[in-house]
Amino acid sequence: MEYTIRQVAEMVDLTTYTLRYYEKEGLLPFIERNEHGNRIFKDNDIEWVQLVCCLRDTGMPIAEIKDYVDLCRVGDETTEQRRQIILEHKLKVEQKIEKMKQSLVKINKKLKCYNNLTIKEETDVCNPNYKIND
Amino acid sequence: MEYTIRQVAEMVDLTTYTLRYYEKEGLLPFIERNEHGNRIFKDNDIEWVQLVCCLRDTGMPIAEIKDYVDLCRVGDETTEQRRQIILEHKLKVEQKIEKMKQSLVKINKKLKCYNNLTIKEETDVCNPNYKIND
DNA sequence: ATACACATTAGAGTTCACTCTAAGTCAATA
DNA sequence: TATTGACTTAGAGTGAACTCTAATGTGTAT
Numbered sequence: 024m025e026y027t028i029r030q031v032a033e034m035v036d037l038t039t040y041t042l043r044y045y046e047k048e049g050l051l052p053f054i055e056r057n058e059h060g061n062r063i064f065k066d067n068d069i070e071w072v073q074l075v076c077c078l079r080d081t082g083m084p085i086a087e088i089k090d091y092v093d094l095c096r097v098g099d100e101t102t103e104q105r106r107q108i109i110l111e112h113k114l115k116v117e118q119k120i121e122k123m124k125q126s127l128v129k130i131n132k133k134l135k136c137y138n139n140l141t142i143k144e145e146t147d148v149c150n151p152n153y154k155i156n157d
Numbered sequence: 158m159e160y161t162i163r164q165v166a167e168m169v170d171l172t173t174y175t176l177r178y179y180e181k182e183g184l185l186p187f188i189e190r191n192e193h194g195n196r197i198f199k200d201n202d203i204e205w206v207q208l209v210c211c212l213r214d215t216g217m218p219i220a221e222i223k224d225y226v227d228l229c230r231v232g233d234e235t236t237e238q239r240r241q242i243i244l245e246h247k248l249k250v251e252q253k254i255e256k257m258k259q260s261l262v263k264i265n266k267k268l269k270c271y272n273n274l275t276i277k278e279e280t281d282v283c284n285p286n287y288k289i290n291d
Numbered sequence: 292a293t294a295c296a297c298a299t300t301a302g303a304g305t306t307c308a309c310t311c312t313a314a315g316t317c318a319a320t321a
Numbered sequence: 322t323a324t325t326g327a328c329t330t331a332g333a334g335t336g337a338a339c340t341c342t343a344a345t346g347t348g349t350a351t
Contacts, residue, residue: 029297040340043299048338059347061298074263081260085338106271113264120257123250126215130247133208137240163327174310177329182308193317195328219308 160198
């Protein structure tokens, strides 16, 4: 199957601007063109875009994704370097999730505080301003 | 206990620039000053800064934290609005964690692919460039 | 034929969250 | 007394990641 940039944008929930920007930055070096110079996305390309999105969504900077893509283009002799990049990113993502979970605990405590307040109609012991509590 | 901006920066792992910026943006409206106009952070302030960091780290924009802080300053009649803000943020954070976990699954698949490659010394079936696989 | 809808490019502009600079004040120390 | 070092401010600068504009081209519908 082949898709226009607009269709792909819709599919992966990016704008056409962003897709062009990603190509310009070297994140999508394989996209073909038709006879008018318009981009043609194949199914493989969609999957690639999705991988790029996955890395971006988990906090990998554009420049680092570019490095990874460049290694991909070199060929077999770079698999170990690529493995290393993905491994390190995996660890960062795991840490990020752990930190988010910790933060969520704090947020839930805060929320519980407000819930108690609302339910019990008590005096505001839960931070009308933070001088009083938390 | 009282602390200088430098000490607080160290404690919460922000720069002094960032702390001043947060105050300028209205995120820390209660910080007192000494006779020379220097900021004095109390223990309460540290906790407040940590809450701000918690919200920031989980993706709440500065402007939204500001709105929340402003509501705190108004007083008791805004607890329901504040509860709502925290509740909605909690849900967003949960979604964010869920999305991160999904992404991690994808990243792990990729990594496994490279690991197999490295261990088995097979032909590169795992994306020397993405035309071949994934 | 002409308008509409979609595509293209280079490059400018925007937003966010800092990050830093310059110029100044103040207190303690050599 | 002079320097050092920590603080202050307003406001300029930075970097990342988009986001958009303007000019242009192409194919289809009325």
